[in-house]
Amino acid sequence: MAKVxxxxxxxxxxxxxxxxxxxxxxxxxxxLVILDLMQxxxxxxxxxxxxxxxxxxxxxxxxxSGRELDWMITGFSPRKGSLTLYIMDxxxxxxxxxxxxxxxxxxxxxxxxxRLTDIDxxxxxxxxxxxxxHVRKS
Numbered sequence: 001m002a003k004v005x006x007x008x009x010x011x012x013x014x015x016x017x018x019x020x021x022x023x024x025x026x027x028x029x030x031x032l033v034i035l036d037l038m039q040x041x042x043x044x045x046x047x048x049x050x051x052x053x054x055x056x057x058x059x060x061x062x063x064x065s066g067r068e069l070d071w072m073i074t075g076f077s078p079r080k081g082s083l084t085l086y087i088m089d090x091x092x093x094x095x096x097x098x099x100x101x102x103x104x105x106x107x108x109x110x111x112x113x114x115r116l117t118d119i120d121x122x123x124x125x126x127x128x129x130x131x132x133x134h135v136r137k138s
Contacts, residue, residue: 008050009070015046015054022078030116031078034085037121038074041129053077055086059135073135074128085111085124087131089138097127 019035022028035046035054042056049055055072062068075086082105090109091098098106102119105112111127113119 008053010047010049010055010058010072013048013051015048018048018052018054019078024078026115027078027083030083030113031076033116033121034076034083037125038076038128041125042073042132044073047072049075052079053086057132074132082112082114083116085113085128087111087127089131089134093134094127094130097123097130101127 015035016032019028019031022031031054038054038056039046044057046054046056047058049072053072053075054077055075057073058070059073060068061071072086072088074088077084077086087094087109091106091111098104100120101123103114104119113124116124
């Protein structure tokens with residue numbers, strides 16, 4: 001089966017310019033901290049994925065159906081009301097870390113944080129590191 005062509009794909013837009021355009025000052029500052037953390041953890045340069053997601057690294061996802069698509073190893077987006085961090089292997093393995101993280105919400109593979117002062121940054125770094133290592137092994 002051929003790779004699926006997504007609307008959200010890696011492009012040549014400048015991630016720092018995008019972050020500098022974020023209107024909310026606190027969210028802009030928090031986003032720059034996350035940019036640094038994810039770059040450090042992955043060793044990958046930041047790349048824009050679509051108009052509003054910053055991703056690090058890439059991999060081919062293969063579904064049981066045979067469908068394949070290119071996607072980031074980890075990433076984030078400053079969304080209205082919260083920062084969305086993409087923890088690509090989901091949260092089933094991270095109950096203990098999440099219990100110590102601080103104020104957050106989760107979706108299937110999205111971690112929602114209103115502001116970084118609400119969470120323990122060392123726990124966040126551990127969570128991102130373990131997720132990246134797991135994704136790279138699979």
